[in-house]
Amino acid sequence: MAGLELLSDQGYRLDGRKATELRKVQARMGVFAQADGSAYLEQGNTKALAVVYGPHEMRGSRGRTLHDRALINCQYSMATFSTAERKRRPHGDRKSTEMSLHLKQTFEAAVMTQLYPRSQIDIYVKILQSDGGNYSTCVNAATLAVIDAGIPMRDYVCACTVGFVDETPLADLCYAEESGGVSSLALALLPRGGQIALLQMDARLHQDHLETLIEAAMTACKGVSKVLDEVVRQHLQEGSVLTGE
Amino acid sequence: MLKSKTFVKKTRSGGVMKIVREHYLRDDIWCGSEACTECQQESTVLQKDACIESNLCSYPHYLIPDTNVVLHQIDVLEDPVIRNVIILQTVLQEVRHRSAPIYKRLKDIIHEKEKHFYTFTSEHHRETFIEREPGESANDRNDRAIRVAAKWYSEHLKPLEAETDGLKVVLLTNDQGNKQKAEESGLLVYKFEEYIKGLIANSELVDRLALSNDDKNEVTSSKVLFPEHLPLSRIQAGIKSGSFVQGTFRASRDNYLEATVFVQGEGEDSTEILIQGLQNLNRAVHQDVVAVQLLPRNQWVAPSSVVLQDEGTAKDDDVEEEEEEKALRISAAEAARKTTGKVVGIIKRNWRPFCGMLNVSQIKESTRHLFTPADRRIPRIRIETRQSSTLAGQRIIVAIDGWPKDSRYPNGHFVRSLGGAGEKDTEQEVLLLEHDVPHQAFSQAVLSFLPKMPWAITPEDMVKREDLRQLTVCSVDPPGCTDIDDALHCRELENGNLEVGVHIADVSHFIRPGNALDKEAANRGTTVYLCGKRIDMVPELLSSNLCSLRSNVERLAFSCIWEMNHKAEILKTRFTKSVINSKASLTYAEAQMRIDDTSKSDDITKSLRGLNKLAKILKRQRIEKGALTLSSLEVRFHIDSETHDPIDLQTKELMETNSMVEEFMLLANISVAQKIYDEFQECALLRKHPAPPPSNYDILLKAAKSKDVAIHTDTAKALADSLDVAKVDGFPYFNTLLRILATRCMMQAVYFCSGMDSDFHHYGLASPIYTHFTSPIRRYADIIVHRLLAVAIGADSTYPDLMDKHKQSALCNNLNYRHKMSQYAQRASVAFHTQLFFKSRGILNEEGFVLFVRKNAIIVLIPKFGLEGTVFFDTKDKVSPSVVFDEEGPALTVQQHTFHIFDKVKVTISLDDSNIQHQKIRMALTEPVIPGVSVPVPDAAPQAKKPKLDR
Numbered sequence A: 001m002a003g004l005e006l007l008s009d010q011g012y013r014l015d016g017r018k019a020t021e022l023r024k025v026q027a028r029m030g031v032f033a034q035a036d037g038s039a040y041l042e043q044g045n046t047k048a049l050a051v052v053y054g055p056h057e058m059r060g061s062r063g064r065t066l067h068d069r070a071l072i073n074c075q076y077s078m079a080t081f082s083t084a085e086r087k088r089r090p091h092g093d094r095k096s097t098e099m100s101l102h103l104k105q106t107f108e109a110a111v112m113t114q115l116y117p118r119s120q121i122d123i124y125v126k127i128l129q130s131d132g133g134n135y136s137t138c139v140n141a142a143t144l145a146v147i148d149a150g151i152p153m154r155d156y157v158c159a160c161t162v163g164f165v166d167e168t169p170l171a172d173l174c175y176a177e178e179s180g181g182v183s184s185l186a187l188a189l190l191p192r193g194g195q196i197a198l199l200q201m202d203a204r205l206h207q208d209h210l211e212t213l214i215e216a217a218m219t220a221c222k223g224v225s226k227v228l229d230e231v232v233r234q235h236l237q238e239g240s241v242l243t244g245e
Numbered sequence B: 001m002l003k004s005k006t007f008v009k010k011t012r013s014g015g016v017m018k019i020v021r022e023h024y025l026r027d028d029i030w031c032g033s034e035a036c037t038e039c040q041q042e043s044t045v046l047q048k049d050a051c052i053e054s055n056l057c058s059y060p061h062y063l064i065p066d067t068n069v070v071l072h073q074i075d076v077l078e079d080p081v082i083r084n085v086i087i088l089q090t091v092l093q094e095v096r097h098r099s100a101p102i103y104k105r106l107k108d109i110i111h112e113k114e115k116h117f118y119t120f121t122s123e124h125h126r127e128t129f130i131e132r133e134p135g136e137s138a139n140d141r142n143d144r145a146i147r148v149a150a151k152w153y154s155e156h157l158k159p160l161e162a163e164t165d166g167l168k169v170v171l172l173t174n175d176q177g178n179k180q181k182a183e184e185s186g187l188l189v190y191k192f193e194e195y196i197k198g199l200i201a202n203s204e205l206v207d208r209l210a211l212s213n214d215d216k217n218e219v220t221s222s223k224v225l226f227p228e229h230l231p232l233s234r235i236q237a238g239i240k241s242g243s244f245v246q247g248t249f250r251a252s253r254d255n256y257l258e259a260t261v262f263v264q265g266e267g268e269d270s271t272e273i274l275i276q277g278l279q280n281l282n283r284a285v286h287q288d289v290v291a292v293q294l295l296p297r298n299q300w301v302a303p304s305s306v307v308l309q310d311e312g313t314a315k316d317d318d319v320e321e322e323e324e325e326k327a328l329r330i331s332a333a334e335a336a337r338k339t340t341g342k343v344v345g346i347i348k349r350n351w352r353p354f355c356g357m358l359n360v361s362q363i364k365e366s367t368r369h370l371f372t373p374a375d376r377r378i379p380r381i382r383i384e385t386r387q388s389s390t391l392a393g394q395r396i397i398v399a400i401d402g403w404p405k406d407s408r409y410p411n412g413h414f415v416r417s418l419g420g421a422g423e424k425d426t427e428q429e430v431l432l433l434e435h436d437v438p439h440q441a442f443s444q445a446v447l448s449f450l451p452k453m454p455w456a457i458t459p460e461d462m463v464k465r466e467d468l469r470q471l472t473v474c475s476v477d478p479p480g481c482t483d484i485d486d487a488l489h490c491r492e493l494e495n496g497n498l499e500v501g502v503h504i505a506d507v508s509h510f511i512r513p514g515n516a517l518d519k520e521a522a523n524r525g526t527t528v529y530l531c532g533k534r535i536d537m538v539p540e541l542l543s544s545n546l547c548s549l550r551s552n553v554e555r556l557a558f559s560c561i562w563e564m565n566h567k568a569e570i571l572k573t574r575f576t577k578s579v580i581n582s583k584a585s586l587t588y589a590e591a592q593m594r595i596d597d598t599s600k601s602d603d604i605t606k607s608l609r610g611l612n613k614l615a616k617i618l619k620r621q622r623i624e625k626g627a628l629t630l631s632s633l634e635v636r637f638h639i640d641s642e643t644h645d646p647i648d649l650q651t652k653e654l655m656e657t658n659s660m661v662e663e664f665m666l667l668a669n670i671s672v673a674q675k676i677y678d679e680f681q682e683c684a685l686l687r688k689h690p691a692p693p694p695s696n697y698d699i700l701l702k703a704a705k706s707k708d709v710a711i712h713t714d715t716a717k718a719l720a721d722s723l724d725v726a727k728v729d730g731f732p733y734f735n736t737l738l739r740i741l742a743t744r745c746m747m748q749a750v751y752f753c754s755g756m757d758s759d760f761h762h763y764g765l766a767s768p769i770y771t772h773f774t775s776p777i778r779r780y781a782d783i784i785v786h787r788l789l790a791v792a793i794g795a796d797s798t799y800p801d802l803m804d805k806h807k808q809s810a811l812c813n814n815l816n817y818r819h820k821m822s823q824y825a826q827r828a829s830v831a832f833h834t835q836l837f838f839k840s841r842g843i844l845n846e847e848g849f850v851l852f853v854r855k856n857a858i859i860v861l862i863p864k865f866g867l868e869g870t871v872f873f874d875t876k877d878k879v880s881p882s883v884v885f886d887e888e889g890p891a892l893t894v895q896q897h898t899f900h901i902f903d904k905v906k907v908t909i910s911l912d913d914s915n916i917q918h919q920k921i922r923m924a925l926t927e928p929v930i931p932g933v934s935v936p937v938p939d940a941a942p943q944a945k946k947p948k949l950d951r
């Protein structure tokens, strides 16, 4: 029998979620002591590690220095063992470069770069296990890492992938759904102001459906932001207990 | 929202590649029972008072069938008696995986409210999900999951016993092991047969039970008749290594001991493998996908030319098959031998329910009988029924359940009766089933997408529409037409030009992409017209009401409007969604009368005259470009309004108004084709008619030459021109016959997707591009074209499948198939009515023309009835006359007489109903008289009986 039934008549998805439900998100901040900031985040079975260095002086070519704000440098990579099919992923392949660029754009919109002119902030994200929504997981992990590094941001940037099946938007797609012929869209949001940091989509979707889909994505992002907020508060609490404040 | 607290995460893995998937378990999945007070469900499906009269279960109960029960007993589950059933997700998924058609039927049942079938999402329920244990097979795990879910239900309902008269759940399974385990865990469990037999008033249901494999079959002997089928894993390995080949099994129509397996090769090259003998056929049934092993070259055989029907009483399973197959053992010349093989395994069964008749067993008390399918390629099937005396003489449907290796025939079960053989309704049903025409009533799921009545045009509907209600639009159709999909108007503009509009029912407004209604229409593909019956593609509310452009009601339309000058040159073309109000629904004859009646000068008549004038110019232009006017004798029955018997035959007569409407439809189709192709180069749905290969014309050229007439076939125009001048003095019918022959040389026109093909030409219409736009009520292709056009003009939105050329190509394949089958069904219906017509008329003696000459027969056309029949010259019982065939002529010399194409002959026509399942028209020669071949002229008596009302 061809294809999977992505949404059953009873309204359940392949993994048992309903259309608007997110996967279980678990995260820890400050997992990596050498870095200025770090975070580990699991969104369902997609697992990402984000590490932040900076702000520090410009390295490498000085020509890239920005005189009014900090330069954000992002690097995205996938672990060899991150997918079911094990293959070597050379650094800087087209897909990673594109993803790096997307991350850079996202964080340029969120980090208050004007506070650190002529300096550089490095964000490294590695996907340890991939099960759909890589971009969103990276953004969410990196947000926590940036917060951990104490770099001021306008707001959390939260990202979520949504898809469109049988006239219904599905939130936070897993790999089986992404590869099951769904037109998917990734959106990064600054939830408090409702500004969109990045919106990315390569699938074909009718204009009429775009609005519903973006709305669903925004709702999903707000859901993510709540969870991230909880993680941050938890982390601060633990921190304050340790320092005895 | 994230509900992390309520989820427990489990992973499952499978396949060689380790796939890890999340699996969330929930505690907000409800039981679906009306009686339950604990679950916080908004709506319920299962009734509190779930009563079904049963000797076995005297209490109200819900049924939980396991997967195999659903797969094999769907015929019984569909019965209205069976209600309040819980379909576990485990079962639903397994069914989906194993049989797409049964899955669809199951879903249709679930949608039907009166059936009270509830789907319980057991795999995601916290308490009913189980993990596969080490060493447990997937099947065993699923069986256990079903038992766990059943157990959960019985405990869930237990506290309610007091209020519900002891409401219980009953597990139904045919698996002995499963049943035993279920009993051990304290469940109420029955075998399906046991349960159905326990129902009060069950007699009909019992017959519909599928015979299960573990039923001890007392007729079959213990002797193994057939080689074991190989398991799928070994078949796959064999195919990979090249020792087996995979192909489609095609049984022979004439010889039940012979078949071919069609192996699809790469690209064009495909091969056929001959299979001979029961052992080698090894229980494969027509259309199954099988694995074949080739025999060593010295065992190869030639196809036998004998006709063998598996007839008579049931053969004992241990009859020496040598006896049966003796007829095959004819030593064949080495050269005639073909690649021969044997079936080693079945990859996919393609069993469908079969129509046919029962051969009632000789033994009076026997409940086992053989069933002979109408399709000769299907083997006889053994079924069990206690109503054999009622079923004898009826056409029935039987489904195959299995074919054990110790049984001479497959086992099956009775599904339903279609009615007495030879009766009109029954035969109609048979021909629909045999031509795979979907004709069941529309399911609830489909009907739920119909607009709610009373329906009216809303202001939202008007947003993207032009209001054309004031225009003098009218429709012209055959008499009695209720699905009017086109209407026309023509008026003079102030600048002296003419405005012509073709308005087509806006079906795509009502049928939205992807819903059940749309899927059903896409599957049906076309409305099928039989004599006196119409099988709609869309429900009647749309076809005969909301979409039908009847007069004096407001209807939504899709309009194609041209501005033309008086020379019928198009100056402007535009398309718009619109609202119209037709001023008159006319028949062709009525429209013709208005045009001819000089005393009339109302708006409708003026409009018609304008249209008629332009149509004549358009037609002339088209013919000048080389469009063909071909001929096929279309026969129409005059059907008695009370008995629905055909009382007279009449060839369709064409009026000017017929061609007037046709001209504008062609024009609209061409304009739309151009527009959608301009807009969507990759995914426009078009229709093409390829030019026939030159060899197709051989027969036409030879035939014309025999009368010293030259036909040129280099181009369509040359053909059209030479057909126009082809005349033979003293033979006025010659030209028509020639056109009939030319029609037979043509290729079939087909739908295709523009992104998948480069040749768009429509040969018959001499148009570089063409599509179907004008009949969306009865053709699905037109609905797609409407959607494309609507997107092109910004009146509607697109959807992914519309822009996917591969999906559209697959759709085209289905539409072409349905179209072809509907034509066959239509022809079969005409043939059946012809038989009815001749049944009451005894033996007639009529004049006809030889249309084709074959090796041992001539094919004769009787113009009076539009009837074609074969006169054979090698009869079985008599001494065959000397027959000499000359391929060049072509001519056939029988004794001293030589037949050529176009020869005038006289034949007798009678109905041969010796085989009730295969009645046919028999023709025999009366003139010219050939001693020993021709038959005497019958008495003219039956002719006189002809009722007067026949015109």
Ligand SMILES: [Zn+2]
Pocket: B030, B031, B032, B033, B036, B037, B038, B039, B156
């Ligand atoms: Zn309940």
